[in-house]
Amino acid sequence: MAHSLLARYPWVASPFVVSAPMKVMSGPALAVAVSRAGGLGFIGPGAKTQDTTNDLEKASTLIANTIPTTSALPVGVGYQLWADDVGIAVAAIEKYKPCAVWLYAPKQGSQDYNDWSSRIRKASPETQIWIQIGTLKEAKQLLQLSESPDVVVVQGAESGGHGRANDSMGLMSLFPEVADVMASSRIPLFAAGGIADGRGLAAAMCLGASGAVMGTRFLAASEARISRGYQDEVVRASDGAVSTTRTLLYNHLRGTFGWPEEYSPRTIVNQSYVEQQQGKSFEELKVLHDEAAKAGDEGWGPTGRLATYAGASVGLIHDVKNAGDIVRETRNGALERLQQLFPHKN
């Protein structure tokens, strides 16, 4: 890992573990717990951009100088560019100075990235710009930005939540190809998608990553801002290849519209999806969904109907743990694996 990268995040232990900015579910408690354990925690986008500002305030209070750092706040924050208000976001960044801002899903690719990045850097020079991509084409576009990102996250097809709809690929092929194209930029790359333990972190590093981002694993963290029914389902589900799929159905059932068409979320399938495949109309599914939403935690699970965004790594997750334990076990798992594989010269 580049020495300069760790220098920007002085509380982070190697290998570098990051918790993804999952919308609403990555709240300040989760982000702070991850950073406190020597990872880098990201606060996710809120239902409204102002909610994220409130989360930064809470994180700032929670941290209260308990994590040794530079002048920046030792948590990051994520925004969805197509949906978030850049003015509100930049005001929050200027006030709270998060160490990193994660930009994703622009409406107008390069233009949005340059605009957000230049405004963020003016407001908070100590804040690093992270951009998440999922294709080689995006990697090439990043190389042309006037405002070059500090870190690029490469998301594979295994990922949960929103990822590329039709042009994604597993990290095993995607990551090294992106790494080769971006090598000359010397921008550190992180791997995201399908990673849930130290094996995946070590594998990502072998592919060229400076560290790994985990989302789904942290849905089963005790600090996640998530309903019990949803979290139970992440723990229960296995065989991610068939128990999850990419579909816009659950966005639409929840009334979420407007994502740029390049994106589609991976979710654990349940009755809503099964019955859609069987031909039930959206109108019928919507009525049943809204009834299920009133049922609370019973609304999730194989016979449930509520959105359960999660990645293909669900089968690697068997329990709810403290975020700090997840960070430490992932880091130690990767170290142990690399030590076991170390080729002793004869």
Place this chain on the structure above:
Amino acid sequence: MAHSLLARYPWVASPFVVSAPMKVMSGPALAVAVSRAGGLGFIGPGAKTQDTTNDLEKASTLIANTIPTTSALPVGVGYQLWADDVGIAVAAIEKYKPCAVWLYAPKQGSQDYNDWSSRIRKASPETQIWIQIGTLKEAKQLLQLSESPDVVVVQGAESGGHGRANDSMGLMSLFPEVADVMASSRIPLFAAGGIADGRGLAAAMCLGASGAVMGTRFLAASEARISRGYQDEVVRASDGAVSTTRTLLYNHLRGTFGWPEEYSPRTIVNQSYVEQQQGKSFEELKVLHDEAAKAGDEGWGPTGRLATYAGASVGLIHDVKNAGDIVRETRNGALERLQQLFPHKN
């Protein structure tokens, strides 16, 4: 890697590199060159099962005791169970005693595996049984076989040629989940799909693999039994996520029918696929395909129409090399990566 595994293949150097049994294209010259370089080369299925017998005869002549080994022939051989004749295959295995037989794509899952395995073991006790799977469900079925395989190859969605049609997943999530389910069996696992260099091999080992299988990388080996036009296209293609797709179209254009419905091949897309997506009829595409087939090497490439089965790793392959160099560079690349990442204790 299990010591007992390497003991079965005494000429193999660690980390363990395998060339996949690609139909027709993995001929005896390729398989022998891979084993000669300290890997394990597999001869692929032929157009007819008898062709494979002839390939084993050629490999046996080529080797002529030049590779230090046990009593078994230091190359493997692959069969497609739905298409190959078990009687002809077992007779060849009895005569040539390949060190490993790779079984794939049965019509009747467990029954076919047990039948082939018991007959092979009776005919050639020194031959090890390798079985390739692509799903967690298959992994669980293997655990119930009366004839337990010696090695299991776990193929991810990134793979080229025939893989799972609708229930595959990238290795980053699939492999560790399969490894956990199979851990109690202590059967060594190999990773296949999307791996084309030492980074992928090292990553696979971190996920728990005893070694890696590469197919597409060896299509661009000088010893591959492949048309120049096809090979040039593997070298040319990049951005495997969008330049390749799974489709049955090319099988059907070539007159190949009968694969069990669970399987579908990944191929580099060209005019046949593009025009199918635009609505051109199969009959028209077939006429154009057959004309292109007469054009020889011009029939491949972006404006070509011929089947170009290949994996999502095409973007990592930039030149044709000797198979021995591919094996050595992959192995050394993995060793270097693992040495770089070795966590020195403070």
